[in-house]
Amino acid sequence: EVQLVESGGGLAKPGESLRLSCTASGFTFSTAWMTWVRQAPGRGLEWVGRIKSKTDGGTTDFAAPVRGRFTISRDDSKNTLYLQMNSLKTDDTAVYYCTLYTFGSSHYWGQGALVTVSS
Amino acid sequence: QSALTQPPSASGSPGQSVTITCTGTSSDIGGYSYVSWYQQHPGKAPKLMIYEVTKRPSGVPDRFSGSKSANTASLTVSGLQTEDEADYYCSSYAGSNNLVFGGGTKLTVL
Numbered sequence: 001e002v003q004l005v006e007s008g009g010g011l012a013k014p015g016e017s018l019r020l021s022c023t024a025s026g027f028t029f030s031t032a033w034m035t036w037v038r039q040a041p042g043r044g045l046e047w048v049g050r051i052k053s054k055t056d057g058g059t060t061d062f063a064a065p066v067r068g069r070f071t072i073s074r075d076d077s078k079n080t081l082y083l084q085m086n087s088l089k090t091d092d093t094a095v096y097y098c099t100l101y102t103f104g105s106s107h108y109w110g111q112g113a114l115v116t117v118s119s
Numbered sequence: 120q121s122a123l124t125q126p127p128s129a130s131g132s133p134g135q136s137v138t139i140t141c142t143g144t145s146s147d148i149g150g151y152s153y154v155s156w157y158q159q160h161p162g163k164a165p166k167l168m169i170y171e172v173t174k175r176p177s178g179v180p181d182r183f184s185g186s187k188s189a190n191t192a193s194l195t196v197s198g199l200q201t202e203d204e205a206d207y208y209c210s211s212y213a214g215s216n217n218l219v220f221g222g223g224t225k226l227t228v229l
Contacts, residue, residue, distance in 0.1 A: 047218040061216035104153025104212040105170035
């Protein structure tokens with residue numbers, strides 16, 4: 001059974017940093033492409049970014065609002081995905097989901113981690 | 120990248136069919152066959168219902184179907200059931216390694 005468990009959410013002040021983790025199980029993590037998707041309170045889904053598997057280059061891509069501030073990395077030895085969020089803004093307040101991504105779709109989602117950015 | 124356009128709400132009675140549309144451009148929906156639909160119940164994570172325009176993941180009832188014409192994708196739910204009441208989001212690959220979502224449609228089963 002595929003499981004994705006996010007952790008590391010919490011409260012941060014504008015300008016601060018936060019790192020989310022997503023621990024995966026039930027599939028071969030090292031060959032998977034993974035994404036982060038967020039959802040602001042009462043709002044819709046927003047794609048944040050994606051990381052390819054190392055065998056496919058391990059490259060990352062990001063949505064315009066977070067490009068240059070967020071990075072995605074992975075530790076295949078720990079089956080763990082990371083989202084490093086720097087220079088946080090109040091607009092970054094959202095539930096952040098990690099997802100298993102295949103052919104343009106997020107086939108499995110974690111339960112989400114709440115990030116609140118407020119002074 | 121602009122969000123895809125969905126109607127904010129849709130409704131139908133149990134047993135009826137309802138179709139939710141998702142309008143994009145030739146740079147996203149019209150240009151690729153990577154349209155997906157997600158169902159989200161309140162307080163829960165989204166669940167994939169349709170991928171690659173028409174395909175259903177294992178376990179998704181065949182009451183759910185997807186289609187696409189030009190720059191508009193559609194999700195049809197046939198034989199509505201009370202448990203189908205949820206928010207539905209479309210998404211599409213948008214080129215240049217980007218993905219875009221629709222604003223969501225709240226489906227009410229009357």
